[in-house]
Amino acid sequence: xxxxxxxxxxxxTPMDPRVLEAMLPYxxxxxxxxxxxxxxxxxxxxxxxxYAREQVxxxxxxxxxxxxxxxxATESDNLAIKGVFEMYKDKGNHIITTxxxxxxxxxxxxxxxxxxxxxxxxxVKEDGLVDLAALEAAMTPETILVSIMYGNNExxxxxxxxxxxxxxxxxxxxxxxxxxxxxxxxxxxVNADGIDLLALSAHKIYGPKGVGxxxxxxxxxxxxxxxxxxxxxxxRGMRSGTLNVPGIVGxxxxxELCGQEMESxxxxxxxxxxxxxxxxxxxxxxxxxGNVEHRLPHVANISFKYVEGEGLMMAMKDLAVSSGSAxxxxxxxxxxxxxxxxxxxxxxxxxxxxxxxxxxxxxxxxYAIEVTKKAVTHLRDLSxxxxxxxxxxxxxxxxxxxx
Amino acid sequence: xxYSDKVIDHYTNPRNVGTLDKSSHKVGTxxxxxxxxxxxxxxxxQVDDNNVITDxxxxxxxxxxxxxxxxxxxxxxxxxxxxxAMKIDNMDIVEELALxxxxxxxxxxxxxxxxxxxxxxxxxxxxxxxxxxxxxx
Numbered sequence: 113x114x115x116x117x118x119x120x121x122x123x124x125t126p127m128d129p130r131v132l133e134a135m136l137p138y139x140x141x142x143x144x145x146x147x148x149x150x151x152x153x154x155x156x157x158x159x160x161x162x163y164a165r166e167q168v169x170x171x172x173x174x175x176x177x178x179x180x181x182x183x184x185a186t187e188s189d190n191l192a193i194k195g196v197f198e199m200y201k202d203k204g205n206h207i208i209t210t211x212x213x214x215x216x217x218x219x220x221x222x223x224x225x226x227x228x229x230x231x232x233x234x235x236v237k238e239d240g241l242v243d244l245a246a247l248e249a250a251m252t253p254e255t256i257l258v259s260i261m262y263g264n265n266e267x268x269x270x271x272x273x274x275x276x277x278x279x280x281x282x283x284x285x286x287x288x289x290x291x292x293x294x295x296x297x298x299x300x301x302v303n304a305d306g307i308d309l310l311a312l313s314a315h316k317i318y319g320p321k322g323v324g325x326x327x328x329x330x331x332x333x334x335x336x337x338x339x340x341x342x343x344x345x346x347x348r349g350m351r352s353g354t355l356n357v358p359g360i361v362g363x364x365x366x367x368e369l370c371g372q373e374m375e376s377x378x379x380x381x382x383x384x385x386x387x388x389x390x391x392x393x394x395x396x397x398x399x400x401x402g403n404v405e406h407r408l409p410h411v412a413n414i415s416f417k418y419v420e421g422e423g424l425m426m427a428m429k430d431l432a433v434s435s436g437s438a439x440x441x442x443x444x445x446x447x448x449x450x451x452x453x454x455x456x457x458x459x460x461x462x463x464x465x466x467x468x469x470x471x472x473x474x475x476x477x478x479y480a481i482e483v484t485k486k487a488v489t490h491l492r493d494l495s496x497x498x499x500x501x502x503x504x505x506x507x508x509x510x511x512x513x514x515x
Numbered sequence: 516x517x518y519s520d521k522v523i524d525h526y527t528n529p530r531n532v533g534t535l536d537k538s539s540h541k542v543g544t545x546x547x548x549x550x551x552x553x554x555x556x557x558x559x560x561q562v563d564d565n566n567v568i569t570d571x572x573x574x575x576x577x578x579x580x581x582x583x584x585x586x587x588x589x590x591x592x593x594x595x596x597x598x599x600a601m602k603i604d605n606m607d608i609v610e611e612l613a614l615x616x617x618x619x620x621x622x623x624x625x626x627x628x629x630x631x632x633x634x635x636x637x638x639x640x641x642x643x644x645x646x647x648x649x650x651x652x
Contacts, residue, residue, distance in 0.1 A: 420553050422578035426518070426526055446553065458550035494532055494582060496557035496574035497550060512549030 117476045120432045121316075121469030122265050122293060122411060127362070128318040128470065134365040135320065138358035146355045147346060157357045164364025168325055171367040172291075172310060173301035180326045180347045181360050185292045188311035188326035189216040191351065192288045195337025196257045196309070197224045200286075204254035208232045208285075210242055211452045213261050216311075217290050221259070230254070238454050239403035240269035247276060251283040258287050262294035262310075266436065266449040266465060267402030268411030270294065277306030286335060292316050292324075296370030297408055298378060302327055308335050314359065318470055319366030323359030326351075373470075381468050382409035384477045388466055389414065391481040395488055397501070401436075401450060401463060410468040413450075415459045418498040419491035421446075424464060427487035431480050436463035458497075518579055519613035525583035530590050533572040535559040543636025545628040553577060554621065556585045558628035560592055560600070562636055568592045568600055573628075580618040584608050584625035597633050601645060 118126070138160060146161045148154025165176040182188045197207065209221055211233050221231045232250045237243055242260060251258075258280035263270045277287040288309035294300055295310075296317035302310060310327040314320050328350065329335040336350075343352025389412045392398055397417035413436070416424065421435030436447030446460035455463075466480070492498040500507060518526070537544045542561055548554040554577040561570035571589035575582045587608060592600050608614070608622035634644035 418576065420577050420581075422553075423526075423576075423582060426523075426579040456551070457553075461550075461553040494529060494574055495576045496546065496555055497576045499534065499574060507550060510546075512551070512555070513547060 113475050115430045116432050117480060118432045119466050119468060119480060120434055122467035123434060124315050125318045125469050126471060127320055128369060130369060131319050131362045131365045135358045135362040138361050146357055160357060160361050161355055164360045167364035167368045171371045172295060172327060173303050174327050178327050178330050180328055180350050181355060182324045182326055182351055183322055184324040185311045185313035186216040188324050189290055190220045191326055191337055191340050192309040192311060193220040193224060193259060194340055196286060197229055198338035199336050200256040204256040206230045206252055206254040207257045208234060208250050208255060209259045210234045210236055212236050212264055212449045214265060214290055217259055236452055240264060240267050240453055241403055242271055244275055248279050255283055255285045258285050260289060262289045262291035263408045265293050266447060267413045268408040269402040270406045273305045281306060293408060296374060314363035314366055317366045317370050320359050320362040323356050323363050377470060378409040384474060385410055385412050385468055388412060388477050388481060392484055413463055413465045415463040416488045417459060417462055418495045418501055419488055420461050421463055424487055424491050427490050428483050430483055434465045436460045521612050522579055522583040525586040526579040529582060529586040531572050535561055535572050540639045543632040545631025545635060547627045547631055548624050554581050554624055556624050556628040558585060558588060558632045560632045562597060566597050568595050580614055580621040583612055584621045587611060588625045588629055600629060601633055603629055
């Protein structure tokens with residue numbers, strides 16, 4: 113067992129050696145530009161890209177012509193949202209999203225607002241799921257796009273995608289989803305799920321950083337997005353720029369492996385996750401954040417009341433995890449995702465996200481349980497709030513001086 | 516972000532963790548910060564008849580720097596007269612622990628806790644609280 117133990121697989125994943133192996137020839141030996149149509153170097157590169165396109169498409173039930181390669185999910189999100197807004201501006205100017213989206217979606221939406229668009233940021237329920245009635249009520253004849261993430265990066269909740277897309281379509285809007293955390297982890301099918309645009313990233317699925325894709329539906333309806341970068345008109349004119357052939361090969365291989373191993377891997381990871389979660393929620397005053405039924409198999413976000421997340425992580429230095437506490441940020445604001453579940457700031461500050469992955473072993477999970485339990489106990493011994501709680505003092509009865 | 520060795524030392528082996536009898540008139544208690552902000556410090560001093568701090572204890576809810584700042588403060592307080600304790604400046608703590616700019620608020624909180632504990636002691640013993648002239652941002 114190697115220390116520190118990596119349990120932050122929602123942030124990024126280590127590359128699978130099989131992915132690396134597939135990529136290597138495309139750095140030197142097969143270095144051609146996939147757009148070079150008139151010689152063998154170009155043909156080899158183009159063939160590799162075409163094959164990767166099929167691998168990606170297959171994982172999400174799409175056709176290869178519907179895959180646009182990008183530099184990652186941030187670019188895919190931006191291209192989808194800004195590109196749809198620009199392309200469909202004659203039809204309407206309203207976009208609906210949720211408050212728990214990734215910043216790439218939220219900030220692309222804010223950009224659209226600056227361009228004169230209207231955006232509705234739907235709140236979520238206490239368990240992190242979208243209220244379908246609220247979505248229905250927010251739809252207007254001007255609504256051109258509903259953008260709601262598939263699985264949440266902080267708490268792992270899976271949105272009711274089929275129901276959401278049905279509502280969007282009923283009102284004549286397109287449905288886009290940031291599926292970065294879901295693709296390759298749970299079955300995603302663009303047709304069964306009614307998805308018109310989908311953003312995905314290689315480095316969350318054991319592929320390389322710096323490459324991702326945007327799925328753009330071609331049939332029923334044929335969706336178009338306005339390019340956000342000018343250039344050589346690659347990727348059906350939607351995304352110019354010489355293709356990152358090794359990265360794309362890696363993304364393709366990563367998708368193929370996920371397709372083969374996802375089912376058994378999801379079972380294995382959810383068993384390990386459940387073990388971790390049950391062992392840690394035995395601790396007094398610990399709470400799982402977000403819906404536990406509709407949740408990605410590898411994530412558990414737990415708040416340990418009366419200890420502060422960053423301080424806790426320091427005691428867990430042998431574990432690489434992340435916290436909803438934002439003690440390091442100038443604003444001192446804890447996670448906006450946790451706050452939007454209605455969590456009080458102190459509980460949001462007390463949260464730790466455990467993200468398991470393909471290379472996580474049971475031995476590592478057992479070790480993580482031990483380390484976390486010890487750290488929580490150590491921090492509670494130091495915590496005046498824990499002492500007050502134990503003495504039966506209501507913390508809300510104290511007049512705190514906010515600083 | 517990497518912590519300094521001194522922060523790690525105080526965090527791993529915090530000095531003077533504990534609770535003094537807050538009802539005693541020889542004990543001053545300062546409770547500062549707020550759970551919503553992710554930092555709460557409770558600092559207590561035991562003062563003898565010569566106005567010398569003979570014991571100091573703390574408990575802190577917060578990040579490693581907050582814990583280290585309060586641990587260090589208790590070390591510095593022991594043996595000091597309350598007048599000298601009043602002179603402890605947050606920047607002394609910043610310097611000793613090599614706190615980065617984003618963690619300066621932790622030292623500010625520790626200074627506030629010291630002053631709050633001293634004033635609690637003063638009020639209990641019929642003295643007026645000392646107003647801090649320093650304005651923190």
